[in-house]
Amino acid sequence: MENSLPEHRKLRGFSQQQLADELGVSRQTVISLEKGRYDPSLPLAFRIAKLFGCSIEDLFTPGED
Amino acid sequence: MSELTKSRWGRMRSGGSTRKLLGISLGGGLAIALALGSLAAVLGYPQQIPLALAGYSISFWLPFSALIWVLLVDRETITGAPKDVEQSIESRWAERAGAAVFRDMLLFLGLGAGVLSFLQFKVDWFLEVPLGLAFALVLSLLLIDFAIRYQLIKRTEG
DSSP: EEEEEHHHHHHHHHHHHHHHHHHHHHHHHHHHHHHHHTOOOOOHHHHHHHHHTTTHHHHHHHOOO | GGHHHHHHHHEEEEEEOOOHHHHHHHHHHHHHHHHHHHHHHHHOGGGGGHHHHHHHHHHHHHHHHHHHHHHEGGGBBBBOOOOGGSSSSHHHHHHHHHHHHHHHHHHHHHHHHHHHHHHHHHOOOOOOOOOOHHHHHHHHHHHHHHHHHHHHHHHOOO
């Protein structure tokens, strides 16, 4: 799954640690999310979308299979 | 809870300070270690009670202190601890490492049982090992397997 998490994060001036604190997860989780190595659960995806004020589809798109 | 109340070792769920938490953990751990150490020494090594008591107590002290700390600490007051552990990737790694260890255990026990039952017919070879020691050895191997699996997954996907 591809995502635009780094762009949204930088747009709002968050560091990876700040985003991790806001979401209540570890910094490693944010790093792995941004690299596309970790697909978040639905509740976490909703939390991220709510934090950035957008929909899940704006953040995550299915990768090429 | 404010960031200022966080510390490396956290604070008590009941509101106690880090110092109090560590004091109770270490003190309680020592008390339990001495009690269990005395029991084990009297029952197992009546001819060498002081040496057995020291050995058992030293071995039990930190594990029981850690157990008390885990039971008493408020996770949210530990510096750097994520609030939602289940959603963090470390939890996913641990789940996968656990599943891999379970597979390894099935393979190890299955193969071991097969080979040993075969050897039983061919070779009159039995090892006499205390059951407690055998369990401890298997447990140690499983923990080492888990640690290696976890580090491999972390290195690959981290």
